[in-house]
Amino acid sequence: MLIAERVSNIKHPHGINQRCQNPRSALLPAIRSPSNGGTPSKIKLANFTDSILNYNLPPWRSSIARALHRNRSLPNARYIQLATIDNNHRPQNRTLVFRGWLEPESKIKFVTDIRSSKAINLLADASPWAEACWYFPKTREQFRLGGTLELVTSACGNTSHSQARQAAWEQMSDSGRVQFDWGTPGADRSEDPQAFNPPQPDEHQPSANFCLLLLDVRSVTHLELRGEAQNCYLYGLVDGEWVIRSINP
Amino acid sequence: MLIAERVSNIKHPHGINQRCQNPRSALLPAIRSPSNGGTPSKIKLANFTDSILNYNLPPWRSSIARALHRNRSLPNARYIQLATIDNNHRPQNRTLVFRGWLEPESKIKFVTDIRSSKAINLLADASPWAEACWYFPKTREQFRLGGTLELVTSACGNTSHSQARQAAWEQMSDSGRVQFDWGTPGADRSEDPQAFNPPQPDEHQPSANFCLLLLDVRSVTHLELRGEAQNCYLYGLVDGEWVIRSINP
Structure with a gap:
């Protein structure tokens, strides 16, 4: 529970200082329904916690x-803009679909074509660094x-x-x-x-062009535009543990 | 009319090969209303052409x-993700509001705080290259x-x-x-x-922290997800003139 210990005693994004004593309690706010006064939904709780x-x-x-839960009515709430650097040292930026998490490392899953410029650049040893910008229109927050x-x-x-690539193809x-x-x-x-x-490809045999693209997240900035004077939180890795800072927007 | 000549005889984004003999005819499709069978709106035409x-x-x-016209009901249709490269050679990506065009160069206008990381990096001679990703949810197209x-x-x-900075502040x-x-x-x-x-700042006296941020566009890729097999167009500058290519999505 090192992560939980490191994030305790820090002003929490949900407005209270709370100890995150286990991952389940830390995640509970995520599956509270805003429409029922915050009572956790039993069905969603079961589905959600099964996997995590x-x-x-x-x-x-x-x-x-x-x-994701609060913006679930919007298809584009699962669209993410991914910035990379190409072999000419210029930024590239495009919209990709969020395909879930690779557990247990919490890597973001995307899919891409091996013939796309981002894949070509990665295969040619372009910088592996990237920043994903994920804006949620309904709740007006950005990660x-x-x-x-x-x-x-x-x-x-x-x-x-x-x-994981095979499973992504089948999904x-x-x-x-x-x-x-x-x-091409x-x-x-x-x-x-x-x-x-x-011809329609076999659902169990991924195309040779099909790639899974994983983002190993090292830092997160969460901006809530709706708060009073806006809230902003910076999560970073220190000695392999996540720490959180409340910062000015 | 060199631009129009260079883009003539190329498959046009609107599905027909047409000569763009003057900027007004090239822009007319932009102010046709999809709800009235394509008849240009006289009021919008007047407003629009006044400025261009x-x-x-x-x-x-x-x-x-x-x-912009077809997505005008969505506030986030004016939100753009801007990718830049910081002084550590890592990409940065954040959502900014489109503040219009700086004419006659067609530069995209954003505003930013001189204390923000993008401004600090630019002032410290980070790479000036950027790529803006602009996704329109209603029409499902990306620039x-x-x-x-x-x-x-x-x-x-x-x-x-x-x-232009003064005008942006006043707006x-x-x-x-x-x-x-x-x-900070x-x-x-x-x-x-x-x-x-x-204290509320003077509406005619920009804060010392207020900056205009201009993107001088050199290439544009327009992807229409809704077309049959999707349509994609690449616009580039060749010898100072815009050329357009229809490419595979």
């Missing part, structure tokens, strides 16, 4: 879980998640990562899967109509 | 104007705008930029202006309540 009770989650995970990227290709030798929709066999992204528009109408 | 008829606008301006940043501070010696709301006199962004949360309750 065995991990010591970073303290910022509960804030993101709460934002900036800085860290390093790992590209999981078909040739990945890490068993757990390969399994894609048919229309999402087929895009990995479209014409960024090339001149293919005139052959078959370039965008390939 | 004297410029040769880059061809991507009409696509952004149309997206990636790459270019270089210029910070316009109170000490700026460029008269037109200084005037801010009272609640927006007062934030530039709040406690990123510092430990100020415990003094007065740090977030300073």
